[in-house]
Amino acid sequence: MFAMLMGLKSISPQDLHVRMQGGALTIIDVNSRQSWQKARVPGAINLGVDFDAGxxxxxxxAGLVFYCSNPLCRKAPGAARRAKQLGYTDVRVMSAGITGWTAARLPVESAG
Structure with missing residues (x-):
């Protein structure tokens, strides 16, 4: 798992939850739109790996945290690397993904 995150900082679901209480943080869910609608970290926006820099x-x-479905998913590290290439300096990956977030019994939002 650490090889996938080479050069990227990771953050645990619990640490992300604490950091969210501190305010300004952009959380990016790179799962499918259907997955994002079903369950997401509160306030997370849904972007594809090939997101528009705008x-x-x-x-x-600005603090950016990317996540996808689980620790084996490679989409979040790929999107995080792209953000770093665009010049963002505070970029992290929640490698546990939404499955780790829900397993930690942290709050989720859904479209339903």
Whole structure:
């Protein structure tokens, strides 16, 4: 798993939940739209791995956290690397994914 995250910082679901209480943080779910509608980290936006750079905050020092479905999913690390290439400096991956978030019994939002 650490090989996939080379050069990227990771964050646990519990640490992300604590950091969310501190305010300004952009959380990006790179799962399918259907998965995002079913269950997501509260406030998470849904973007594809090939997201439009304009969808991210203008401030390159803004905190960004990417996640996908589970620790084996490679979409979040790929999207996080792309954000770093765009010049973002505070980029993390919640490698546990939404499955780790729900397993930790943290709150979820859904479209239903």
């Amino acid at each position: 969808a991210l905050p203008a401030d390159k020092s």
